[in-house]
Amino acid sequence: MKKQTMNETDFDFLQAHSERFLEMAFRTDRDERLHHPDAYGRNTGDCGDSIKIFLMIQNGRIETVSFAIDGCVNTRASANMLGDMIENKTVGEAWKIRPDDIARELETLPEASYHCAELAAGALYRALARYQTIRRDPWKKNYMK
Numbered sequence: 001m002k003k004q005t006m007n008e009t010d011f012d013f014l015q016a017h018s019e020r021f022l023e024m025a026f027r028t029d030r031d032e033r034l035h036h037p038d039a040y041g042r043n044t045g046d047c048g049d050s051i052k053i054f055l056m057i058q059n060g061r062i063e064t065v066s067f068a069i070d071g072c073v074n075t076r077a078s079a080n081m082l083g084d085m086i087e088n089k090t091v092g093e094a095w096k097i098r099p100d101d102i103a104r105e106l107e108t109l110p111e112a113s114y115h116c117a118e119l120a121a122g123a124l125y126r127a128l129a130r131y132q133t134i135r136r137d138p139w140k141k142n143y144m145k
Contacts, residue, residue, distance in 0.1 A: 018107035024084070025077040032066045038134070041127030043119050049075040051123040053082075057131060062086050062094060074113035078120040081105050086124065095128055097121060 017025070034054035044050040049071025056064035065083040069076050081102050086094040099117035103109045109117060134141045 021077055021106045021108045024080040024106060025073045027080045030066045030080060030083050033068050034064065034066050039127040039131035041123045041130060043122035043126060045115055045119045047115065049119060051075065051079050051119055053123040053127050055127055057091065060090050062089055074109060074116040075119060077106055077109065078102050078116040082120040082124060091128060091131065094124060097124065
């Protein structure tokens with residue numbers, strides 16, 4: 001039996017991923033909790049990772065997207081990709097984003113981490129549903145957590 005050397009077992013993270021994935025994985029400019037967001041959603045996966053998304057919406061268009069992420073690099077990449085995909089889009093356009101769209105845009109999201117794209121999309125859907133509730137019943141904004 002041949003003994004493996006360090007070079008044969010090393011995984012080169014930077015070489016294994018697209019430039020787009022790496023950009024999203026290490027991006028931190030959206031890492032903040034917006035005060036008094038127009039929409040907020042939280043989603044936690046079976047893996048324990050969680051995403052809180054905060055949206056500022058003006059005239060039905062998403063102007064600002066920010067996150068609080070507690071998770072792995074694949075979760076961060078998925079959340080940031082989602083942010084790029086929905087910023088400056090209408091609420092209706094944002095509802096159409098699917099986990100497949102996020103994974104495709106990232107190019108090299110590992111198949112075993114597809115749930116990270118689902119996690120990001122789920123947080124968005126919760127935020128958009130909350131936004132619709134608040135638009136219908138504005139008084140509920142102060143009571144929604």
